[in-house]
Amino acid sequence: MVPIRENLVPKDKYAIKCPYTRTPTRVVIHNTANDAPAANEISYMRYNDLEISFHYAVDDVNIVQGIPENRNAWASGDGHGKGNMEGIHIEICYSKSGGEKFDKAEQNAAEFTASLLKKYGWGIDKMTKHRDYDGKYCPHRTLDRGWQRFLSMVKRYMEPAKTPVASKFTPYLIRKNCRDALNIRKGPSTNYGILGQIKDTLRYTIVEERSGPGSHKGWGRLKAGGWIAMDWVKKA
Ligand SMILES: [Zn+2]
Known part of the structure; x- marks a missing residue:
């Protein structure tokens, strides 16, 4: 998996970005609708004073974390609903124009999501999308290309690596x-x-x-x- 880098929101901004501690119960997938790399998405999110936040941004080369998983984020437009309060929000970068960087980012996000599901002992049913919470057409490009297709990508990463069967040698x-x-x-x-x-x-x-x-x-x-x-x- 590509490396995970931390660039967490400073504590004095918790009140704006992630005021509640909670136990996450699901993953929420987004597309940024932008063409910026993950590091920029996170530093922009950290820098501004808007009640807009998300836990991870994933691009073609790395994953950047902005908010601890045990705190909420303001990402899915459902106020104090289950999306914002219980979701681990993942933004897939480069979704505006698509292309190779987006393809890779989506793959990296699928692998990373699979690792989160495994870490929390969750099944594929804990994978949700922004659209489930407020109806916004997000993750737009991932939806255009097929949500089931993305779920299958995650499922593949959840399967244990196939070890080659040692060929039996006959003396x-x-x-x-x-x-x-x-x-x-x-x-x-x-x-x-x-x-x-x-x-x-x-x-x-x-x-x-x-x-x-x-x-x-x-x-x-x-x-x-x-x-x-x-x-x-x-x-x-
Ligand atoms: Zn979204």
């Missing part, structure tokens, strides 16, 4: 297929030291394969320990 037997003694090395390359040698033509079990310098066919790990160059063996 097999080999026999030395050269006249000389075959070196057993500490690792899968001729750069590793020699642990011992195979001099006989008995069968040995290979339990892992790797590529590495010094053998065209790669290296095989012996069940008993150590690696041999597969150029000099045949399946048995």
Whole structure:
């Protein structure tokens, strides 16, 4: 996730910007209807004396926080209603003109929203939009492009990262297929030291394969320990 930077409203402005402590119950999504980066949106919000505020602004490269999550904001036009009083308000930047920066900002906001939902143990039903509270067509560009689409983006970020399934290796037997003694090395390359040698033509079990310098066919790990160059063996 892109970095989160803090530029919190000074305490002497709490009375204007975020007078109430509360426990948040939801996320409220907005679009800025502007083409400014997140840092500017937050510093402008901090600087003016309007009863307009929001917790986070997200752009293409970072997330900037202006208000602590345990305080209210004046963002969704519903007075002392649930939007203002209980929402964590997220403004997605660059929504006026759209384009690549907005695309990235929206993606970053989806990932960040997913992290908030996870942090609070909330489901996707705790994701709301400004429009739900006072009917304003906000987040305008996100709505134009499809609210369900944005919800799906958030859902994808909530899924645990898929770990690649380790392919199951089936051990097999080999026999030395050269006249000389075959070196057993500490690792899968001729750069590793020699642990011992195979001099006989008995069968040995290979339990892992790797590529590495010094053998065209790669290296095989012996069940008993150590690696041999597969150029000099045949399946048995
Ligand atoms: Zn809004």
